[in-house]
Amino acid sequence: MNAVMRFIKESALWRSLFRQPYPNTSRTRALAVMNNVFLHLHPVRVKRHAVRYTYTFCLGGISFFLFLALTVTGLYLMFFYVPSVSRAYQDIQAIEASVAFGTLVRNMHRWAAHLMVLTVFLHMIRVFYHGAYKPPREFNWVVGVILLFLTLMLSFTGYLLPWDQIAFWAITVGTQMALYAPLLGQESSFFLLGGIQVGQETLLRFYVLHVIAFPLIAAIFMIVHFWRIRKDGGISGPV
Amino acid sequence: MTIEKRPNATADKNAPTQAPDRAPMVSPGTGPKLPGPPGVPGTERFRLLAYVKQESMVRVDKRPDETLLTWPHLLRAEFLMAMLISGLLVVTSLWIQAPLEEMANPAVTPHVAKAPWYFLGLQEILSYFNATVAGVIVPTFYLLGLAAIPFIDRTPFKAARDRKLMWVFFLCLMLGGLLVTLIGSFFRGPGWNWVWPWEGLFFNL
Amino acid sequence: MTQHASYGEVHGPRAGEISRRGFMRRMLGVGVGILSLEFLGGTLAFLWPNLTEGLGAEITIGSATDINNAQPEWKNGLPYIYGPANLFIVNVPAAKARVEGDGSVSSPIEDPGTDLDEDLPLADRSVLALWRKCPHLGCQVPQLCDQSQWFECLCHGSKYTVLGEKRDGPAPRGMDGFPVLSVDGVYVVDTSQIVNGPPPGTVTFDQRAPTDMPHCTG
Incomplete structure (x- = not known):
């Protein structure tokens, strides 16, 4: 057994993947964070209070984690969903009735989406509480507000997709608000709905926005958001 | 108690010149003089440079504890x-x-048509004010106001007492939003009439 | 350039002039800006809805006889619901008689006529096409309420007369409609242009106040 493990660990393949032994010294731990593309979102060292749950309550981290969970569950759902007025509702029913773990995945997607709206709001309140929008972090606060808006838009566009009565009327009422814009209200509503009222065009538009456009834009802003945290000197200090 | 080891040959710039033909960097009168032949091993002298209390020692060299x-x-x-x-x-x-209700049917309006919960505050405001005010000015002001916070509050102070105005502004946005959202979610029924939550809950997630 | 006097001579172009390099740089910026705007405009144009059927087209409803066959109560003033385009087709003279008779009509009006000019006041036209989408938040306006002879939106309690004038509730204006044409006695509704409903406070017909009678919604 040990011989096999040793053989694997000394193979060229393994060593090309892992450039150093398991990180258990300060040096290798620093290298592990620095050399890994995913871990290097983090600095090598963090401030002591940044690790305390009661400082951040992990709200930003939870929001990001929920975004990832939503991406995965959303990808699963996409395999069984056609954004067509005649099929969408039946597809949701089929996901619930005949797809293995279908109900679970749909429920997870829906609850994670609601939870994400909540955690993003709470994250903003936490950041305000610590005055973490103060210079040099002004720009990152603005990016955060944009991300809040994108989160709402992601949730809103997803709300229509089950094509049931809740979805249809919630979106009808929600998009009607756009009509009240003093300039181009009618045009923007027409553009958003792809027509005069919620219908097939709306479903397709919302689907495309929900599964690719908004996630992509949100991901770009998230990269900026995380990058700026590091460039602005890491997580803010206590009040 | 801090004692610094000061080997004559390398560290002490105030010591008498090591090479006779070189001028001292500091005039000999200002620094303390150390006797003893320079550069000879085993003849280094020690002296008290400063007396530092324990607490301030921690403050001076805190870095290993911070991260x-x-x-x-x-x-x-x-x-x-x-x-x-x-x-x-x-x-x-x-x-x-x-939740999953019946299939969407444009011909059948449900008795209660509500937007998703995060827009219910907006919908509630729409029932008070002129549509342009509630539908456009309020949400625009809300988002722009949030984004503008760091540019209004330019002081570097983070304590709540140093930014009372911002706290009031932010709390107004948050609590006001929470209030109208709660009313729109749980206290509005058919015809957008007031309904107590125990009389019937008209809320979908 | 006087404020720079203490720093010595200012190099570069004189005030009001621009160097060749600066000019090129600025032109490049302007070019990229224009390109971005074109890209944005092209995107909007590409994504602009392309309607070929349903609302947005000219919709043939039928002759007065057709409508009466589809809904016998039309001659008694009850608006005809045209489902595919989500419209109320109002027989105006009959509807007026129905409201004045509090729900009953002594002499049914089979054919209201062809006074359809958009310049006429609502009450003087023969036929109106009212859009069933409530101008408040887009709920579907149900058929005339028996108790009040008004259209009463279930969602948020907006109330309109049979001609679509707003009388109560949160809506910003009366019900929106579409121009109606008559082609050889057949009513055609042009749904490509929405005619916004009359502003609140417009009273051309039906003087009753909301408190005068019972309602279907609160």
Whole structure:
């Protein structure tokens, strides 16, 4: 057994993947964070209070984690969903009735989406509480507000997709608000709905926005958001 | 008690010149003089430079205490939180069924038509004010106002007492939003009439 | 350039002039800006809805006889619901008689006529096409309420007369409609242009106040 493990660990393949032994010294731990593309979102060292749950309550981290969970569950759902007025509702029913773990995945997607709206709001309140929008972090606060808006838009566009009565009327009422814009209200509503009222065009538009456009834009802003945290000197200090 | 080891040959710039033909960097009168032949091993002298109290010692050299290694401390915290949220999500999803009503039918308006919950505050405001005010000015002001916070509050102070105005502004936005959202969610029924939550709950997630 | 006097001579172009390099740089910026705007405009144009059927087209409803066959109560003033385009087709003279008779009509009006000019006041036209989408938040307006002879939106309690004038509730204006044409006695509704409903406070017909009678919604 040990011989096999040793053989694997000394193979060229393994060593090309892992450039150093398991990180258990300060040096290798620093290298592990620095050399890994995913871990290097983090600095090598963090401030002591940044690790305390009661400082951040992990709200930003939870929001990001929920975004990832939503991406995965959303990808699963996409395999069984056609954004067509005649099929969408039946597809949701089929996901619930005949797809293995279908109900679970749909429920997870829906609850994670609601939870994400909540955690993003709470994250903003936490950041305000610590005055973490103060210079040099002004720009990152603005990016955060944009991300809040994108989160709402992601949730809103997803709300229509089950094509049931809740979805249809919630979106009808929600998009009607756009009509009240003093300039181009009618045009923007027409553009958003792809027509005069919620219908097939709306479903397709919302689907495309929900599964690719908004996630992509949100991901770009998230990269900026995380990058700026590091460039602005890491997580803010206590009040 | 801090005692600095000062070997004559290398550290003491105030010592008498090591090479006779070189001028001293500081005039000999200002610094303390150390007797003894320079550069001879075993003849270094020690002297008291400063007496530093223990607490201030900590303040002077605090750096090792301020930070932690990301691996394992931060990653462990993140991993635990991710596990917790995943577990919570799976358990919630096993227990609570996401709503699905009848298929969409434009010809049948339900008695209660509500936007998603995060827009219900807006919908509530729409029933008070002129449509342009509630539908456009309020949400625009809300988002722009949030984004403008760091550009209004330019002081570097973070304590609540140093930014009372911002706190009032922010709390107005948050609590006002919370209030109208709660009213729109739980206190509005058919015809957008006032309904107490115990008389009937008209709320969908 | 006087404020720079203490720093010595200012190099570069004189005030009001621009160097060749600066000019090129600025032109490049302007070019990229224009390109971005074109890209944005092209995107909007590409994504602009392309309607070929349903609302947005000219919709043939039928002759007065057709409508009466589809809904016998039309001659008694009850608006005809045209489902595909989500419209109320109002027989105006009959509807007026119905409201004045509090729900009953002594002499049914089979054919209201062809006074359809958009310049006429609502009450003087023969036929109106009212859009069933409530101008408040887009709910579907149900058929005339028996108790009040008004259209009463279930969602948020907006109330309109049979001609679509707003009388109560949160809506910003009366019900929106579409121009109606008559082609050889057949009513055609042009749904490509929405005619916004009359502003609140417009009273051309039906003077009753909301408190005068019972309602279907609160």
